[in-house]
Every structure is written in C-alpha cells, then in structure tokens.
Amino acid sequence: MTPVHIPIPPEFDFEHTLTFLKRSPKELLHRVEGNCVIKAVELNGRPVVFELSVENDRLVISSRNGQFFDDDRSAVVAYVNDWFDLGTNLKPFYTMAGKDDILKPLVKAYHGYRIVGQPDLFESLVWAVLGQQINLAFAYTLKGRFVTTYGRQVHVNNVTHFIFPRPDVVSEIKPEELLALQFSRQKAAYTINIARAFVSGEVSKEKLRGLTLEAAKEELRKIKGVGNWTANYALMKTFRYPDAFPLEDAGLHNALKQQLRLKSKPSLQRVKKIFKNYRGWEAYATLYLWKSLG
C-alpha cells in the first residue's frame, strides 16, 4: 500500500483538473471524492484502482485494491503523467498568450489548467463519435450506458469502478444492441467499425506513435466515421500533439464568438486566421477557449 509520489510541475493547478473531471455527474470512468480522484485502469493486464490527491506539493497515488506490484508503480506514474499532461512546459504558451487579446484574460483566469488527456486511443475515438453533433449531456448519457453494458467492472468496498470497453468486445456488438441504448444508426456503425479497425490491427496507438500530425491524421481518417474533427480531437487528447485542434468544433466557435462579441459564429476561415497566431500551441489555445464557455 506504499503510496507513490510525483512532484508537481510548475504551472499546474490540480483544482482545475478536478473541476474538469467533475463536469458530468454521469461520468463513470473516474470518481471525484472531495479533493481526491479515483480511477480504475488496466496496467500490465491487471485491473488497478488508484486514488490520487495532492499533499505537500506532491501528487500522491495509492492503490485501492491491494498493493501495487513493482511494475505497476512505474506504470501508474506514467499513466498519471500522461493523463494530466504533467510533462509539458507551459511557460512558452503563457508568454505567447499574454500578448494575445483573446487568450490573455483566459490564461490569467485559468492559470495552471492543463489538458486532461485520454491515454486510451480507442476510448478517445469512440467518445468523439458519441459527441458528434449532439449536446454533451446526451453524449455522457450514451457513454454511461455503453460503459455499464460493455465495460469491465472492478468492485472495491461495495463501489463499482468501470473500465472503458475494449475493442475486441465492441467489435462483436450488433448494431441493434447499440440502437437500444439510443445510439443513432450512424453512431452504432461508426463505433463498431472503429473497434474492428483496432481488432484487425489496422489502427493502434503503437502504429501512430512518432508520426507527424498530418500523417497520423491521415491514418485515422481512413476509418469510416473518423473525420477531421474526430481525428484532431483524438490526436490532441491521446497523443498530445500541441498543434492538433478540432477546427470545426461548435464549442470552439461559440467561445470565439463570445470572446470577440460577434453576432454569429466566426467562419472557418476566420478561425483559421486566428489560430495562425497560436502556432505550436493550438491544443492549449482550444482548451482555454473551451474553458471560457464555463
């Protein structure tokens, strides 16, 4: 049960992370209790339920379902570093943003806010598909049904923790089963199709690692159901390309509309133009704009 400690990097505010993690009461893939996050993950093939909090300027990770095995300790540290993007130096972003009229007030208000990632590429793609063209509240409803029906469950002290469904399970689902969960025909087909792409080996995190943003995007877009928005979203949340961002995102457009006090949403051309100023930090610019929507 010996906890593992991670030093907190500069420019990191755990409160913002917690706020993000609490944004939907329907979220099943982690729990927030007070200032503590609890999450179940598979590490080295074993389910590990860990809890995470801040103590004396360090992140403390401890196991909730028994001891960490030796190789779990480094895996869980790597996981948390990846999940909360602790490795990125935000100073250059803040320097750039401080000179920009749109971002300046945002980076001041949300200093230390970092991108909460999705280390599981399959989860990231499916979650993006669920969120396509519907409101977030409903997307969470769909995800909740999907996760309770097909995800792995880990029971600890009368609490059920869920792990996102795996591609091999999802690839065997019949579309009708998902329609019963109120997926649209399109979402059902895309979800199953993405799972099959993983099972066949056509797509994997390993296969995409190290590619340029454009090359990785091209690979992802070969999957039916993964368009530009979804590919960029996954590349931002899973691979953390600093320059990946969902250009077509409705929320992003609304944030810009609000910040610029426009009557209607900006054109794609205008969004492109604005983001030219954020070169190299598009993902973080998007994060702070999303955050401005509250």
Place this chain on the structure above:
DNA sequence: CGCCAGGTTAGAG
C-alpha cells in the same frame, strides 16, 4: 415548439 449540439459521409457542382 424550435433550434442547436464538442460531425461525417456521399454525392453534386
């Protein structure tokens, strides 16, 4: 009730 939502595809021009 109407509009919109963290879009994508296929087809036409």
Place this chain on the structure above:
DNA sequence: CTCTAACATGGC
C-alpha cells in the same frame, strides 16, 4: 475544393 442533404434525438 466547396456546398448540400441526410442522419437522428435529447437538452434547453
């Protein structure tokens, strides 16, 4: 390359 219809349904 750009534009459009169809998809499909809850939330506000």
